[in-house]
Amino acid sequence: MLTALCVAGLTVLVRPPKTNHRSPVGDCYAVFGGKRSINFALVDCSADNSTYKVVLTVDSPGWSLDLGACPGGPYRALRERIGDTECLMLDLGEGECLNRVTSRLGQRSDLVKGRCDDRSESKVTKVVTGPRESCGPGETTTFYSQPATTICLVKL
Template identity: 50%
Template sequence: MWRQWIVPSVLTLLCVAGLTALLPREEPEPATPTSALCFEMAGGSKSVGPRQVDCSAGEVSYRVALTVESPDWSLDPGACPEGPYLALRWGTGDTMCLALSVREGDCLSYVKPRKGTKPGELGRTDCTNEPYAEVRKVVTGERLSCGPGQKAVHYSQPPLTICLEEL
């Protein structure tokens, strides 16, 4: 008696499972990175890259300036607006555009990988460790020119100018 119910029950379960698999699922949106994410440049064995740190830590070199939509799977550094942003992307999320996070008087040097001599990206350093440059001025808002002998670093969004004096 119970055998007559097995075949229809199994077929019904297979149909329900098949229809469930075909229905579109709503996936949760990934968390949107904010300017509360901070990074330092860290030298690995063969390369240099950003490492997330606490924003109140002294080693912060970069902060998320803005996040841009990245529709495909690849990291597109050109997705960031005009300026020397570092593009960073975790998994399949949007591209984070990182800008230098410095104050007047900070010193910067190029972070190098542990093996090799190719310089990497700029990172904050102690001013007694033969730095590459010192930050002379940081201005948010309008784009401005820096003093004689200073290098201007401009970020377009949000507007930021950093004046560096090479040492």
């Protein structure tokens, strides 16, 4: 009886290896302010509030988020499971705007895709997939190396 209980206990404690793990590459996230932090929610990439897109998943051993796991560029690193760091890039199109969202207690903030209005911080003037492009005068160049994408933003 004791042997059966031990085997049952080990069965619960030992996880099977990841065999059918679905890569989140291509998934998109909306950003919203929580009480103390900024939260991410999976959304359809065609949704108006899709702000970030997962472009790469990197195995990062250990318990902490490895910010250096993502390639060169202004990627946002997100970790939902032990061992996987998701590298996110902005999911923006020409003419879309970025607004600031803040946690309810005001401790954290992030940019979120939203309607262009007087609260907008910047507007996308150009998105180019491929080799690094130059943006126009007065525009900020945001370049991601994987996939090679240039986003030109003008501050509002």
